[in-house]
Amino acid sequence: GDSVTQMEGPVTLSEEAFLTINCTYTATGYPSLFWYVQYPGEGLQLLLKATKADDKGSNKGFEATYRKETTSFHLEKGSVQVSDSAVYFCALSDPFGGATNKLIFGTGTLLAVQP
Amino acid sequence: NAGVTQTPKFQVLKTGQSMTLQCAQDMNHEYMSWYRQDPGMGLRLIHYSVGAGITDQGEVPNGYNVSRSTTEDFPLRLLSAAPSQTSVYFCASSYVNSGGLRNEQFFGPGTRLTVL
Numbered sequence: 001g002d003s004v005t006q007m008e009g010p011v012t013l014s015e016e017a018f019l020t021i022n023c024t025y026t027a028t029g030y031p032s033l034f035w036y037v038q039y040p041g042e043g044l045q046l047l048l049k050a051t052k053a054d055d056k057g058s059n060k061g062f063e064a065t066y067r068k069e070t071t072s073f074h075l076e077k078g079s080v081q082v083s084d085s086a087v088y089f090c091a092l093s094d095p096f097g098g099a100t101n102k103l104i105f106g107t108g109t110l111l112a113v114q115p
Numbered sequence: 116n117a118g119v120t121q122t123p124k125f126q127v128l129k130t131g132q133s134m135t136l137q138c139a140q141d142m143n144h145e146y147m148s149w150y151r152q153d154p155g156m157g158l159r160l161i162h163y164s165v166g167a168g169i170t171d172q173g174e175v176p177n178g179y180n181v182s183r184s185t186t187e188d189f190p191l192r193l194l195s196a197a198p199s200q201t202s203v204y205f206c207a208s209s210y211v212n213s214g215g216l217r218n219e220q221f222f223g224p225g226t227r228l229t230v231l
Contacts, residue, residue, distance in 0.1 A: 004157075034219060036222075042224055042225075043119075043121075043205055043222040043223050043224040043225050044158075044205065044207075044222040045222070046219045046220075046221075049219055089157060089158070102148075102160050102163070102173065102174075103150075103158070103160070103207075103220060105157035105158045105159075106157055107155055107156060107157045108157055
């Protein structure tokens with residue numbers, strides 16, 4: 001079945017460091033790919049998305065490119081801030097996958113940014 | 116717009132007790148769903164609904180019931196709580212557009228449930 005694998009955390013960085021969180025997926029068909037962020041004590045918020053190969057999603061300085069050839073959707077940011085400390089989830093969805101609209105999540109990666 | 120709201124934020128139950136987790140959305144979304152979040156496992160789908168009067172099981176439905184009498188509300192019922200149901204529960208909703216394409220989901224703030 002479809003699955004998402006993302007790098008284990010925690011990832012600890014100093015402010016202004018470069019961030020990469022790896023995400024790879026296994027899916028039949030052509031899934032949409034998402035990054036969600038969960039700040040402490042809050043629900044998940046959509047950070048960015050890409051719906052087809054070579055699409056780049058971007059938001060708040062974060063970027064991820066849908067790479068079909070490597071089945072990857074790595075999250076990057078050039079200069080992290082303390083306020084970026086959160087748990088990041090990679091997820092996929094088959095946009096026409098019947099009734100469920102099921103999101104399949106990775107296990108999440110905790111990012112801690114130190115001043 | 117309040118978005119997706121959930122109550123309560125926290126709940127402690129004893130084994131065997133029942134309770135209902137409330138979820139409401141004011142965005143007129145057709146699709147609503149419940150997930151549970153457990154350490155090291157990401158989020159897993161419990162039940163979902165594609166519209167009022169229509170519900171179906173997700174990946175981990177055992178021990179939970181749902182109903183969808185209105186577009187806005189999608190409560191999750193625990194029939195007889197067990198320690199294995201200790202988790203954080205998230206409700207989510209999304210549009211379904213005319214082409215059948217389902218869009219990104221909006222999540223509520225979560226309910227943290229502990230079953231002793």
